[in-house]
Amino acid sequence: MxxxxxxxxxxxxxxxxxxxxxxxxxxxxxxxxxxxxxxxxxxxxxxxxxxxxxxxxxxxxxxxxxxxxxxxxxxxxxxxxxxMFGKNLWERTMIDVIYETGLDLREKMVEAMFEKDEGKKAELFDKLGSEIVPKYLGLFDGFLDKKTNENMFFVGNSVTIADLLVFHLLDGLLQKTPTLLDNHPKLTKNHEKVAEIPGIKxxxxxxxxxxx
Known part of the structure; x- marks a missing residue:
């Protein structure tokens, strides 16, 4: 086949x-x-x-x-x-921009997770919490800036791999810090919309x- x-x-x-x-x-x-x-x-x-x-x-x-x-x-x-990869070249490009931004954050998360030196590991996690994660939350907020509550997917009006990668990253972070998105209402709405998709639920x- x-x-x-x-x-x-x-x-x-x-x-x-x-x-x-x-x-x-x-x-x-x-x-x-x-x-x-x-x-x-x-x-x-x-x-x-x-x-x-x-x-x-x-x-x-x-x-x-x-x-x-x-x-x-x-x-x-x-x-x-x-x-889930956009309807035209511009949408696919924007999906890739957000997706690659998410991969950058994941790389920093993985670096901290697999650091073997305990002292350096603690420093990396401190930096993640105080600098890196807030920076990327701000970047993701920016991608949603002009979206409405009725359409809170990153690109277009339906779920794409940009939403799914960010959902996955935030899902892990929220397990450790449930208040992570308290000051990010649009990102919260995006996360909720992905979680509500029947197959994902x-x-x-x-x-x-x-x-x-």
Whole structure:
């Protein structure tokens, strides 16, 4: 069966037992109402599975006779396939601007999370809370500045991968700081609208509770 068929027989997503770089893939598929096999590996099982992966890393994604590595390539492919990547060149460009901004924030969050030196780790987390996260909340607010309560998606009038990546990042931050968005009403509304999408609401209710 061709990878250009309307829908594959099945989707299989391979990742660690966590949200991480696979969660936006899960959110896209959930928003689109698509079933998928969510195949998870504990860290101690990774060495034996690593040689079987397309690039020696996770996540990767399988459907029909296709195996796709690279989470952001998978995200963009699925977003394009299921109408979450804009309706024209300008919308896709703005989605990419917001998406890449979100990736910049994620990089700083991951840096702090995986720092091995405890002293430096504490410094990185302090800087995240006092400088970096507030800066990015301001940037995301700016993208929503001219939106109305009836249409609080970042680009256009429906959910895109820009909304889903920001939702995922804020979801993790809100678990640690529930008051994070108290002074960000438009960003709060965006977060709520994404969470209300039926497929995403269903996913959030059933997904495993994990450390990351």
């Amino acid at each position: 061709s990878c250009f068929s309307s829908d594959p027989v099945s989707y299989k997503l391979y990742y660690f037992n966590g949200k991480g770089r696979a969660e936006v893939i899960r959110l896209i598929l959930s928003a689109a109402g698509k079933e998928f096999q969510d195949i998870r590996f504990e860290f101690d099982k990774w060495p034996e599975h690593k040689p079987k992966t397309p690039q020696g890393m996770l996540p990767y994604f399988e459907f029909d006779d296709v195996t796709l590595p690279q989470s952001n390539a998978i995200n963009r492919y699925l977003a394009e396939k299921y109408g 269903k996913w959030l209710e059933k997904r495993p509770s994990t450390e990351f």
